[in-house]
Amino acid sequence: MDFNPATGTFLIAGQNGVGPGAGVKMDFTALEPRLGAAWKPFGGSNTVVRGGYAIYHDSSWNQGAQGLWQNPPYYAESDAFAFFPTSCTFATAACATRYGLTPGGISFSSGFPTFTSPPNPADFTGTINAQDTNFKQGRVQQFNVNVEQVLPGQIVLTAGYAGSRSSHILVFGNNVNVNSPSACGTSGYTLGCGPNGAPFGVPYPAFAYSTIDSIYDAGLAHYNSLQIKAETKSARHGVYALIGYTYSRAYDTGFSDGLGSIIGATYFPVPNWQKLDWGLSQINLNHNFTASILYDLPFGKGRKWGSNWRGAPNAILGNWELTLIEKATSGFPVFVYDSNNTSGANLENTNAQSFIRPNQTCNPVLSNPTLSEWFNPACFSQPAAGELGNANRTPLSGPRFVNTDFSIIKHFVPREGMRIDFRTEFFNLFNHPQFGAPGGNGEGADFNTPTFAVVNYTVNNPRLVQFAFKLAF
Numbered sequence: 001m002d003f004n005p006a007t008g009t010f011l012i013a014g015q016n017g018v019g020p021g022a023g024v025k026m027d028f029t030a031l032e033p034r035l036g037a038a039w040k041p042f043g044g045s046n047t048v049v050r051g052g053y054a055i056y057h058d059s060s061w062n063q064g065a066q067g068l069w070q071n072p073p074y075y076a077e078s079d080a081f082a083f084f085p086t087s088c089t090f091a092t093a094a095c096a097t098r099y100g101l102t103p104g105g106i107s108f109s110s111g112f113p114t115f116t117s118p119p120n121p122a123d124f125t126g127t128i129n130a131q132d133t134n135f136k137q138g139r140v141q142q143f144n145v146n147v148e149q150v151l152p153g154q155i156v157l158t159a160g161y162a163g164s165r166s167s168h169i170l171v172f173g174n175n176v177n178v179n180s181p182s183a184c185g186t187s188g189y190t191l192g193c194g195p196n197g198a199p200f201g202v203p204y205p206a207f208a209y210s211t212i213d214s215i216y217d218a219g220l221a222h223y224n225s226l227q228i229k230a231e232t233k234s235a236r237h238g239v240y241a242l243i244g245y246t247y248s249r250a251y252d253t254g255f256s257d258g259l260g261s262i263i264g265a266t267y268f269p270v271p272n273w274q275k276l277d278w279g280l281s282q283i284n285l286n287h288n289f290t291a292s293i294l295y296d297l298p299f300g301k302g303r304k305w306g307s308n309w310r311g312a313p314n315a316i317l318g319n320w321e322l323t324l325i326e327k328a329t330s331g332f333p334v335f336v337y338d339s340n341n342t343s344g345a346n347l348e349n350t351n352a353q354s355f356i357r358p359n360q361t362c363n364p365v366l367s368n369p370t371l372s373e374w375f376n377p378a379c380f381s382q383p384a385a386g387e388l389g390n391a392n393r394t395p396l397s398g399p400r401f402v403n404t405d406f407s408i409i410k411h412f413v414p415r416e417g418m419r420i421d422f423r424t425e426f427f428n429l430f431n432h433p434q435f436g437a438p439g440g441n442g443e444g445a446d447f448n449t450p451t452f453a454v455v456n457y458t459v460n461n462p463r464l465v466q467f468a469f470k471l472a473f
Contacts, residue, residue: 001071003130005176005204005212010071011133022068023133030057030137050160051145058138058169068215071129072119124210130176131215136168138217146227154236158229166252169219173256175348176269177202177212182344183386192270192345192388211348220274221252221281238296246288250281254393256349264335264393264444265355270345279393280333286397287330295322319411328402333394334375334437335444336360342385358447359383360391374398374438377453398437399455404429421470431463 002011002022011023036052088101096103146160180200184193194200204212225248232241254266254277267276298304300318309318337355341347348354364379375396383389406429412420428434436459437444440451 001073002068002133003071003128003212004133005128005130005207008204008206024131024135025133027136029139032056046150048148049145050148051143053141053143056140056142058140058166068129068131070127072124072126073117124207127211127213128207129213129215132217135215136217138169138219139167141165150233154232154234156231156233158227158231160227162223162225162227164221164223166219166221166223168217169221169252169255171214171216171219171253171256171268173349174214174266174268175211175346176214176216177204177207177210178269178345178347180270180345181386181388183384186386189387191390192267192276192343194271213349214269218268218274219253219255220278221250223250223281224248235294235296238298240294241292243291244289246285248285248288250284251278252281253277254279265337265347265357265389266349266393267347267356267388270347270388277393279395280397282333282335282394284333284394284397285329287328289326289328291324291326293322293324295324297321315412319413321409321411323405323407323409325405326403329400331398331400332437334396334398334439335393336380336391336395336447337444338382338389338447340382340448343383343388344386345388356383357389357391357393359389360395365396371435371455373453374455375453380447380452382447399435401434401460402432403434403460404432418471418473421468421472423466423468423470425466425468427464427466428461429463433458433462434460 001013002024003009004011004023011018013020013022032055034052034054037050039049041047041049088095088099088103090096091103093103095101142162142164144160144162146158148156148158150156179202180194180198181189181192182199183189184197184199186197190197202208225246227244227246229242229244231243232239253268253274254263256263256266256268263282264279267273270276297320299306299320301307301309301314303318306314306318336357338358339353339355341354341356343356345356346354347356358380359382360380362376362379364375364377366373366376369375380391405425405427407423407425409424410422412422414420435455436457438451438453438455439445440449440454440456445452
């Protein structure tokens with residue numbers, strides 16, 4: 001069942017002329033063409049230009065109907081709960097059966113309101129989910145052009161551009177019944193206000209007792225990248241190598257997902273929200289370098305050295321393989337937010353949070369950051385009461401990541417058609433510390449905490465050593 005906030009009515013599938021989609025129209029725009037082309041500009045096979053274009057669609061989780069089942073009469077909310085260890089709600093709960101507390105005697109019907117028909121939204125105190133009846137599937141356009149060149153030594157060098165444009169991306173869980181910041185209407189203040197800085201009230205005043213969570217297809221994202229790759233096409237001298245580097249930028253409007261993750265303080269749905277929320281994507285990596293090298297050592301039976309070895313010498317010294325994987329990336333963007341929302345605008349989302357952003361007065365990036373001060377906190381300040389902060393949603397990035405994985409593999413061939421591999425693998429070989437983002441909680445940097453600019457935790461694993469046997473026959 002959907003809810004239309006413009007009319008204040010519930011749209012129930014199969015009732016009052018509402019179709020099986022609860023008023024949500026069928027999306028007939030989900031066409032997905034694929035185009036590709038290759039060109040040999042010089043006629044030979046050593047130089048090839050390739051390009052492609054495609055459209056894909058993102059169905060979102062729950063196939064675009066997320067949250068509608070939570071509307072009454074199919075779902076109810078209650079705050080009539082008592083909590084352990086001082087009190088107890090249900091007779092079947094562990095607080096009663098295990099710890100002997102007296103349950104409050106609340107039954108299912110008294111703990112949760114029972115709906116036999118849609119309630120009156122004007123006095124309903126729960127959360128209502130409203131999906132745009134013209135909801136579209138997320139559309140992703142991807143395009144690329146590459147030049148491949150064969151170099152001496154059977155090395156193929158590929159360089160090119162890859163990009164994407166995404167629209168109609170799901171934004172779920174933001175309260176759309178939001179009024180303007182209380183400073184709107186005062187001289188010189190316009191952020192989050194109506195035309196010419198005018199104030200505005202909640203758009204659906206009849207539902208002042210309810211939070212109306214959005215299920216809209218309003219998200220946008222862009223991606224642009226320069227990609228360079230070099231790869232050996234033959235294991236010459238027993239060496240295979242693949243080296244790649246990507247320089248890229250990914251931007252989006254911040255995608256609330258309703259699943260509990262914090263994606264920064266988004267200003268949706270205040271006016272011009274897409275401009276206000278546009279920033280580096282949570283997955284943006286400016287620099288991404290990866291190298292993998294496999295080296296089959298030239299020792300042992302049939303190899304360059306020791307080709308005639310037999311028995312113990314070959315079993316001990318022959319058939320060794322080394323593998324190295326090196327990865328280095330720049331840091332992920334950092335959400336900067338202010339948990340002390342004094343703007344007067346209820347920007348609450350499904351996490352029951354109403355965050356804004358601080359004001360930003362300078363570039364916070366330090367030339368020599370430390371773990372105790374990753375960026376300059378003096379560049380941020382508390383917005384005045386009644387105002388939204390003007391900081392970008394992701395104004396800086398966290399620590400970079402460097403990791404080296406290494407393995408030594410010994411191949412045993414007890415008889416023809418059978419091989420035993422003994423592997424010794426080192427993950428994060430040099431035990432390089434990999435630090436999380438500043439803020440101390442892994443979710444963003446809160447201006448109102450003492451760890452605002454502090455990096456105080458690690459991610460991923462320290463050095464790990466692993467041994468394994470593998471039998472192939």
